[in-house]
Amino acid sequence: MRLLHYWRAMMGIVGRELLRFLHQRERFISALVRPLVWLFVFAAGFRAALGVAISPPYETYILYEVYITPGLIGMILLFNGMQSSLSMVYDREMGSMRMLMVCPLPRWFLLGSKLIAGTAVGVLQSYAFLGIAWAYDIQAPLMGYVWILPALVLVGMMLGALGLLLSSLIRQLENFAGVMNFVIFPLFFMSTALYPLWKIKESSEILHTLAHYNPFSQAVELIRFALYEQFNLDALIFTALSFFVFMSAAIFGYNPSKGMMVRKGGGAP
Amino acid sequence: MTELALAIENLSFAYGAKKALDDVSFDVRPGECTILLGPNGAGKSTLFSLITHLYDSRQGRIALCGFDIKKQSLKALARLGVVFQQTTLDPDLSVTQNLRYHAALHGIGRKAADNRIQEELERLNMFERRGEKVRQLNGGHRRRVEIARALLHRPSLLLLDEPTVGLDVPSRQAIVEHVHALVKEQNLAVLWATHLIDEIAADDSLVVLHRGQIKAKGKLDYVLQTTGANDAGEVFNKLTEGHKG
Numbered sequence: 001m002r003l004l005h006y007w008r009a010m011m012g013i014v015g016r017e018l019l020r021f022l023h024q025r026e027r028f029i030s031a032l033v034r035p036l037v038w039l040f041v042f043a044a045g046f047r048a049a050l051g052v053a054i055s056p057p058y059e060t061y062i063l064y065e066v067y068i069t070p071g072l073i074g075m076i077l078l079f080n081g082m083q084s085s086l087s088m089v090y091d092r093e094m095g096s097m098r099m100l101m102v103c104p105l106p107r108w109f110l111l112g113s114k115l116i117a118g119t120a121v122g123v124l125q126s127y128a129f130l131g132i133a134w135a136y137d138i139q140a141p142l143m144g145y146v147w148i149l150p151a152l153v154l155v156g157m158m159l160g161a162l163g164l165l166l167s168s169l170i171r172q173l174e175n176f177a178g179v180m181n182f183v184i185f186p187l188f189f190m191s192t193a194l195y196p197l198w199k200i201k202e203s204s205e206i207l208h209t210l211a212h213y214n215p216f217s218q219a220v221e222l223i224r225f226a227l228y229e230q231f232n233l234d235a236l237i238f239t240a241l242s243f244f245v246f247m248s249a250a251i252f253g254y255n256p257s258k259g260m261m262v263r264k265g266g267g268a269p
Numbered sequence: 270m271t272e273l274a275l276a277i278e279n280l281s282f283a284y285g286a287k288k289a290l291d292d293v294s295f296d297v298r299p300g301e302c303t304i305l306l307g308p309n310g311a312g313k314s315t316l317f318s319l320i321t322h323l324y325d326s327r328q329g330r331i332a333l334c335g336f337d338i339k340k341q342s343l344k345a346l347a348r349l350g351v352v353f354q355q356t357t358l359d360p361d362l363s364v365t366q367n368l369r370y371h372a373a374l375h376g377i378g379r380k381a382a383d384n385r386i387q388e389e390l391e392r393l394n395m396f397e398r399r400g401e402k403v404r405q406l407n408g409g410h411r412r413r414v415e416i417a418r419a420l421l422h423r424p425s426l427l428l429l430d431e432p433t434v435g436l437d438v439p440s441r442q443a444i445v446e447h448v449h450a451l452v453k454e455q456n457l458a459v460l461w462a463t464h465l466i467d468e469i470a471a472d473d474s475l476v477v478l479h480r481g482q483i484k485a486k487g488k489l490d491y492v493l494q495t496t497g498a499n500d501a502g503e504v505f506n507k508l509t510e511g512h513k514g
Contacts, residue, residue, distance in 0.1 A: 005376030012373025016359070023361045099357045102321045104347035105376035174453075 017117035035072035048216035057228040071193025084118035085163030119156035151226035161246035166255025191217040215242035274458030280329030300509035307478035350419035360404040377423035409440030484508035
């Protein structure tokens with residue numbers, strides 16, 4: 001009976017997120033426009049300047065557009081994770097977060113369900129992007145589109161957990177923009193999304209080390225390898241570990257006796 | 270002896286050095302409407318956050334239907350219905366979608382949920398508007414939907430945090446009457462936070478909170494007698510030193 005309660009609650013939370021997503025078509029379109037601009041404009045422009053040599057998982061020389069496609073999927077999931085956390089800060093300000101928190105289920109489960117709901121939306125967006133990229137002649141092996149699913153789910157959960165953690169730290173919506181600049185831009189630009197590690201190493205050792213240990217780099221590599229039907233164990237372990245750390249910290253942040261909400265005084269979830 | 274719907278014992282809470290609640294104790298029984306009266310900043314919202322387990326109490330104890338909110342929080346919360354001061358409905362979803370979401374969070378299946386939704390909305394004359402987006406409803410109707418939602422899982426205790434703020438007089442009156450009818454007909458226990466004196470009925474119990482401390486508690490008659498006041502308004506002014514809300 002208790003299991004049924006958990007199942008119904010999770011379906012309710014995921015269903016609500018999908019309904020909201022369907023009602024907000026502009027959110028879907030803007031989530032796609034951003035990576036498509038990078039693909040059609042940025043990548044096309046830099047094709048000549050940024051040649052990419054053969055490196056795994058690629059078995060031949062590739063166009064720059066092909067190289068950045070996994071990075072742009074990472075971008076979709078990154079923005080989706082941040083959007084979810086933004087909506088949690090909004091929910092908290094608007095009070096609907098309170099409704100979730102006063103229902104008779106453990107916090108970890110409620111936050112986990114929120115995360116699954118956000119990830120489901122991110123995965124849908126990623127496949128829509130891959131569909132457009134396919135039409136643009138960026139085509140991976142067919143089975144790669146199946147292999148990529150668990151990678152998308154794990155990366156979506158990891159970035160969503162980071163978003164959850166941020167939402168537990170941020171009291172007001174206005175503070176969010178600043179944090180976005182301090183989180184999204186460093187994560188994205190200091191990663192392998194736009195350029196391979198060896199290329200970064202050529203310019204700076206420090207930057208190379210930072211990019212290597214950037215959880216977003218590992219997430220992008222996990223996606224990149226999966227899309228070409230390959231398994232990257234290091235990236236998987238690193239991404240899973242990052243998920244665990246971010247999620248644990250987010251659960252702590254939303255704990256009614258230990259979390260940041262109490263310490264800040266008055267900012268009830 | 271009837272089990273208490275809400276028992277608060279020696280509850281204290283502080284935000285850092287600032288004390289928000291100081292040794293607060295009172296009970297709410299089934300079939301009783303208790304009005305929590307206090308000006309802004311009295312500690313009402315903090316008290317509600319503690320009862321709903323949004324915060325943990327560090328000193329004192331809160332029990333809902335005998336379940337300790339800290340140790341048995343899930344059992345306690347299952348018996349609690351809440352209407353917060355701010356509306357907490359999703360404006361982009363319909364009335365039914367909002368209520369189904371709440372039912373799912375309480376583990377109620379679709380069929381049972383739809384039956385209860387119909388029952389609660391009909392009682393509040395809102396069933397005809399079930400398909401409308403919440404955004405299209407006025408403030409009074411949104412409040413009705415929130416009350417219907419808070420009752421969907423059949424709670425023993427209903428918490429209302431200033432639910433009539435910003436509503437016109439007929440909407441306020443309708444909500445006051447509806448809640449008092451629920452107390453009588455369904456033996457529901459209600460804790461209603463307000464600073465609006467005219468929402469108090471003659472047979473309500475009163476808890477007057479000011480600067481985190483209880484200044485008076487008991488049936489309205491008893492409080493009038495012990496404070497020497499003529500009406501609830503005078504009680505409020507006397508015990509809160511004429512504090513404007």
